[in-house]
Amino acid sequence: MTWAWFLLVAVTILAWWLAEGEQKIAGATTTAILLTASVKIWIIGYQFMELKIAPAFLRYGFLLWLVAISCTLVVLIA
Amino acid sequence: MREKSQTQSRIPGEPGIWAFVTGDLLVFSLFFILIAIGNQEQGGVFSSARSSLDLRFGLANTLLLLTGSFFVAIGVERYRLNDGRDNRIWFRLAILSGVIFLINKVFEWNAKVSDGLTPMTNDFFMYFFVFTAIHAIHVFVGVVILSFLHKKSQAPFTRETQRGLESGAIFWHLVDLLWIMLFALFYLV
Numbered sequence: 001m002t003w004a005w006f007l008l009v010a011v012t013i014l015a016w017w018l019a020e021g022e023q024k025i026a027g028a029t030t031t032a033i034l035l036t037a038s039v040k041i042w043i044i045g046y047q048f049m050e051l052k053i054a055p056a057f058l059r060y061g062f063l064l065w066l067v068a069i070s071c072t073l074v075v076l077i078a
Numbered sequence: 079m080r081e082k083s084q085t086q087s088r089i090p091g092e093p094g095i096w097a098f099v100t101g102d103l104l105v106f107s108l109f110f111i112l113i114a115i116g117n118q119e120q121g122g123v124f125s126s127a128r129s130s131l132d133l134r135f136g137l138a139n140t141l142l143l144l145t146g147s148f149f150v151a152i153g154v155e156r157y158r159l160n161d162g163r164d165n166r167i168w169f170r171l172a173i174l175s176g177v178i179f180l181i182n183k184v185f186e187w188n189a190k191v192s193d194g195l196t197p198m199t200n201d202f203f204m205y206f207f208v209f210t211a212i213h214a215i216h217v218f219v220g221v222v223i224l225s226f227l228h229k230k231s232q233a234p235f236t237r238e239t240q241r242g243l244e245s246g247a248i249f250w251h252l253v254d255l256l257w258i259m260l261f262a263l264f265y266l267v
Contacts, residue, residue, distance in 0.1 A: 001148070002148075004148075005148040008144045012140050034267065036262075041255045041258050041259065044147060045251075048151045049247075049252075051090075053087060055089060058096060069259075072111060077117050077263075077267055
């Protein structure tokens with residue numbers, strides 16, 4: 001549980017650093033920021049919402065939603 | 079044997095909470111897509127509006143919700159351990175994180191309105207005020223739910239109470255994960 005929180009905070013700081021970066025590489029930076037958000041959402045779902053113990057349809061349903069929305073946002077924004 | 083029982087699959091919380099989670103994820107997905115389309119069609123306006131947001135508010139609120147989620151997860155785990163220890167502190171800390179989030183949000187909105195930036199300014203600020211307000215209502219409801227969990231977490235262990243605690247916690251984590259994407263779309267990209 002604690003590792004999940006540390007990882008979430010670390011990924012948040014990484015995304016903040018990417019956003020504040022002096023040399024933004026437009027598309028790549030945006031993609032990286034959206035991917036770090038998706039990773040955080042997966043950690044929250046898997047660890048805190050306990051999808052790790054949930055039946056496959058729930059776990060993979062959540063993952064499917066996450067991949068679909070992440071890809072859509074990357075295509076639209078990056 | 080112990081290992082086997084730990085790896086048994088089950089639906090966390092009440093099945094109904096997952097129907098609610100699914101509906102809310104779909105509604106917020108629409109919000110995310112609207113922001114992304116706005117960003118695509120009015121790149122200059124969105125980029126300029128985004129740079130007027132104070133990233134420190136967003137970052138502080140993200141860390142508050144992540145930490146609040148962590149506390150709630152510990153509270154639920156401690157309840158399941160059923161070792162007789164008082165674990166209400168974890169729910170109190172999570173409530174505190176939610177209340178500070180809301181106070182922070184009010185300060186941020188107030189600062190923007192004082193600068194003449196309102197939902198009428200442009201599409202970015204319309205989305206910003208409307209979607210963060212809808213999210214803030216979720217945080218408020220979450221704080222109310224956490225207050226019930228705080229009380230329930232002292233009750234003797236039963237499967238029913240365990241499922242109730244898990245369901246309330248799942249709602250709180252949903253509030254957290256929705257903010258993660260709003261934070262990325264409004265403040266970071």
